[in-house]
Amino acid sequence: MAALPQAQQPPDDARPGLPRGARLGVDVGMARIGLAASDPDGLVATPVETVPRVLATPGKQGGSTGKQTGSQTGSQTGRQTGSQAGRSAQGTTADVARIVAEAAERFAAVVYVGLPRHLSGKEGAATADAREFAARLVVALAATGERAEVRLVDERMTTVSAHQALHAAGRKTKKHRSVIDQAAAVIILQSALDAERAKGERAGELVEVETVHDTHE
Template sequence: MSEDAPTVPAGLPRGARLGVDVGMARIGLAASDPDGLVATPVETVPRVRDGQGATADVRRIVDEAVERFAAVVYVGLPRHLSGKEGAATADARAFADRLVTALAAARETTGEGPQVRLVDERMTTVSAHQQLRSAGRKTKKHRSVIDQAAAVIILQSALDAERAKGERAGELVEPRTVHDTHD
């Protein structure tokens, strides 16, 4: 192994990681290897708007997490360039809440399950567009993969942060209790 090869962070349990780019119409999904070294695109999932609970989009991500024995699902948190949060941020947080609840339900059936963590995703879609254009893909033709490319960038950034800090990246999303939902 070369000196420049990335290393698996000591102290972090093995397990694939998923990256999720939540958009208004589509959700990009990416995954890593069990050692968390490289992010690769998985698919684009149609977004279910105005849904509650475990809608088809949430169930698809849960299925992927269970199938891959994921340790973490990183959900991109779109902030304004200033760092302030807006409507898209609230939407991503709500989606992450639904996802963590569905994963907790799946965990009851399968045993252990992944954490859900929110990570800053400023500029990922712009970066994804630039990467696809530089690879020779036309804008109209790369719409179907732009969300996957953004998910790859979200996930690879989280993986790089894990290696640099030796701990999980982002903000942990805690499952809500019955008490939390009635406040």
């Protein structure tokens, strides 16, 4: 069976200003989540696994508000409600918990989550879903003491590129479904690694979650 495609390794030069540490790449889908990881130097993205998606049912949490900030280009801050982002460690869904476990095992410095904007740059339902997932991931990482950052990176055309990469690797189209999410995660992560290398700083929007107290009964 043909091997899952792996990103091409860039020249081995240092990333100024960035500490060592593995990076994770996450492709959030409605049914499945693709997971990829890099080496500690952040040179090459490789596939890890496909994680079944668990769609969380928002409830009254009254605990946290998630916000995303554009650390590089002054992106606008996006806020999310406590019912979206404010989930306790006990309420963490299995898919989020799996990514947190992988981050802990690899001592990950950053988790890059793909942000599926429209080609026009506008955001839709899938974008909101990715933002909500990223915010829950921040909460879960903090609850377990992990210091990995969560950052959102543009993933327009990622799925198309993933299918093309699988074709190039000799994968039959009917077998794409089992690995397409991993391939997309590899592309998301490698794009972020390439951006790190080019700019000497983390890629994308930093996701932060600030804790607030609900004053209403």
